[in-house]
Amino acid sequence: xxxxxxxxxxxxxxxxxGIVGPDGRILSNIIDxxxxxxxxxxxxxxxxxxxxxxxDMIDRAMKEADLDRTDLAAVAFSQGPGLGPCLRTAATAxxxxxxxxxxxxxxxxxxxxxxxxxxxTGATDPILLYVSGGxxxxxxxxxxxxxxxxxxxxxxxxxxxxxxGSTLGIPFPAAPVLEAKARNGGELLPxxxxxxxxxxxxxxxxxxxxxxxxxxxxxxDLSHSIQETxxxxxxxxxxxxxxxxxxEEVLLGGGVAQNARLxxxxxxxxxxxxxxxxxxxxxxxxxxxxxxxxxGLKMFNAGAFISIEESGILQRFRTEEVEVTxx
Amino acid sequence: MEVTRGDVIRRGSEAVVHAGTWEDMKVVIKTxxxxxxxxxxxxxxxxxxxxxxxxxxxxxxxxxxWTPRIIxxxxxxxxxxxxxxxxxxxxxxVLEITDGNLxxxxxxxxxxxxxxxxxxxxxxxxxxxxxxxxxxxxTSNMIYHDGEVWFIDLSLGSRGADIExxxxxxxxxxxxxxxxxxGTTLFDDAIDGYLSTSPDGDAVVEHIExxxxxxxxxxxxxx
Numbered sequence: 221x222x223x224x225x226x227x228x229x230x231x232x233x234x235x236x237x238g239i240v241g242p243d244g245r246i247l248s249n250i251i252d253x254x255x256x257x258x259x260x261x262x263x264x265x266x267x268x269x270x271x272x273x274x275x276d277m278i279d280r281a282m283k284e285a286d287l288d289r290t291d292l293a294a295v296a297f298s299q300g301p302g303l304g305p306c307l308r309t310a311a312t313a314x315x316x317x318x319x320x321x322x323x324x325x326x327x328x329x330x331x332x333x334x335x336x337x338x339x340x341t342g343a344t345d346p347i348l349l350y351v352s353g354g355x356x357x358x359x360x361x362x363x364x365x366x367x368x369x370x371x372x373x374x375x376x377x378x379x380x381x382x383x384x385g386s387t388l389g390i391p392f393p394a395a396p397v398l399e400a401k402a403r404n405g406g407e408l409l410p411x412x413x414x415x416x417x418x419x420x421x422x423x424x425x426x427x428x429x430x431x432x433x434x435x436x437x438x439x440x441d442l443s444h445s446i447q448e449t450x451x452x453x454x455x456x457x458x459x460x461x462x463x464x465x466x467x468e469e470v471l472l473g474g475g476v477a478q479n480a481r482l483x484x485x486x487x488x489x490x491x492x493x494x495x496x497x498x499x500x501x502x503x504x505x506x507x508x509x510x511x512x513x514x515x516g517l518k519m520f521n522a523g524a525f526i527s528i529e530e531s532g533i534l535q536r537f538r539t540e541e542v543e544v545t546x547x
Numbered sequence: 548m549e550v551t552r553g554d555v556i557r558r559g560s561e562a563v564v565h566a567g568t569w570e571d572m573k574v575v576i577k578t579x580x581x582x583x584x585x586x587x588x589x590x591x592x593x594x595x596x597x598x599x600x601x602x603x604x605x606x607x608x609x610x611x612x613w614t615p616r617i618i619x620x621x622x623x624x625x626x627x628x629x630x631x632x633x634x635x636x637x638x639x640x641v642l643e644i645t646d647g648n649l650x651x652x653x654x655x656x657x658x659x660x661x662x663x664x665x666x667x668x669x670x671x672x673x674x675x676x677x678x679x680x681x682x683x684x685x686t687s688n689m690i691y692h693d694g695e696v697w698f699i700d701l702s703l704g705s706r707g708a709d710i711e712x713x714x715x716x717x718x719x720x721x722x723x724x725x726x727x728x729x730g731t732t733l734f735d736d737a738i739d740g741y742l743s744t745s746p747d748g749d750a751v752v753e754h755i756e757x758x759x760x761x762x763x764x765x766x767x768x769x770x
């Protein structure tokens with residue numbers, strides 16, 4: 221059994237190791253998230269967490285896939301974008317495996333991996349709405365390149381939710397707690413709806429929500445209002461990208477896409493315009509190694525390898541910078 | 548006042564445009580449609596705000612460039628009725644002119660592209676001189692009528708535009724031309740038209756490079 225690809229993910233607080241077969245089938249997908257005792261993510265601590273557990277996670281992924289390291293054809297890793305210390309840890313693990321097994325190294329753009337793994341949901345040519353802690357982008361493959369159609373001009377949607385949660389004393393990650401609170405919210409409080417062209421901004425919502433909270437607004441109403449406002453902005457930009465490109469599929473990606481209200485809003489928008497939408501299962505939605513391996517396989521088949529010298533991390537790796545040779 | 552609604556002539560993500568007649572006049576009626584995905588109060592608020600904003604932009608722009616006259620605004624129905632500007636959408640016209648190999652076409656094709664490009668650039672210069680930014684200057688948002696370029700959709704525009712917003716307009720035009728009309732002189736012609744019309748055109752054009760050189764700023768994907 222040869223031709224398997226291992227993918228190592230480590231752009232933020234989640235470490236992941238996934239393995240795909242030469243046919244693109246996912247054979248294992250081990251995920252382990254660092255959660256701080258209190259407060260947000262400290263990049264250094266998250267990186268320490270990753271470097272402690274990545275070697276063991278690789279072993280577990282091999283075992284679960286019932287493979288030996290000699291079955292690996294290449295090692296793919298998340299080269300960026302992300303938090304420097306976390307990226308370095310993943311890159312170090314990938315280089316070590318590449319050197320020890322004498323197999324090629326593949327540097328994967330993390331955002332692009334969220335789009336590519338959409339294949340496994342049945343999507344063929346989607347617009348990706350990618351919503352996570354640090355990233356909020358609307359991405360598609362058009363005219364031979366990955367392109368960003370809209371994105372946040374300030375903070376990621378997940379960061380906004382987590383930051384709002386932390387002002388209320390809700391531990392990281394706060395987004396799922398706020399989602400539960402929102403279900404009991406009734407009143408829609410006015411928050412800044414900030415869409416400029418195809419781009420969005422969230423820091424205004426954060427500031428206004430904090431002010432309303434000081435004035436006594438309930439957490440339930442605030443959570444409800446934040447979701448209704450911020451998600452409407454995201455869905456609007458996604459719909460514009462559909463109209464602009466003529467594409468007919470929406471793919472969700474990123475941890476925030478586990479929010480049932482966001483999924484519902486995307487579903488309604490798609491139904492109203494006759495488009496279809498695809499939601500990967502949570503292990504492929506959140507940061508994970510399988511999507512890195514899966515994208516790595518496509519790149520492997522096109523011979524898109526990098527040398528150790530070229531394998532430096534790219535903290536600000538832009539989606540548009542990816543030189544595409546595999547599509 | 549008799550208004551008749553006819554065929555849908557344009558369908559965007561937030562509005563539909565119907566052809567129609569008002570009295571004996573040919574009109575278009577742009578309606579901002581309700582979106583089931585968003586909260587009803589957000590939906591209502593956005594549709595009213597944007598209808599009002601677009602009407603204000605069209606009226607303000609009319610002092611500077613060719614743009615359709617507004618006949619009626621209905622803030623309850625979220626509609627703007629305006630005179631119909633007849634003629635091809637600039638995008639379609641340019642595609643038709645450049646269809647096939649420009650070199651084997653009579654010289655007229657090149658000159659026509661040049662004239663359209665200069666007219667686009669001159670129009671943007673006049674808008675900018677009036678303190679307005681267009682916000683979405685793609686060739687789909689322009690109509691060629693009576694030898695002039697008309698700006699038909701200013702809904703993403705803004706007033707009180709600074710040099711940054713003006714330069715962004717030109718960048719957006721460049722990207723729209725690169726993706727929809729690659730290999731044409733349309734953008735260079737537009738810059739010629741812009742520079743010969745705008746008093747501070749040089750500064751705005753230079754500012755484009757400054758934006759380009761910022762790493763953070765992405766190349767916006769017009770398709």
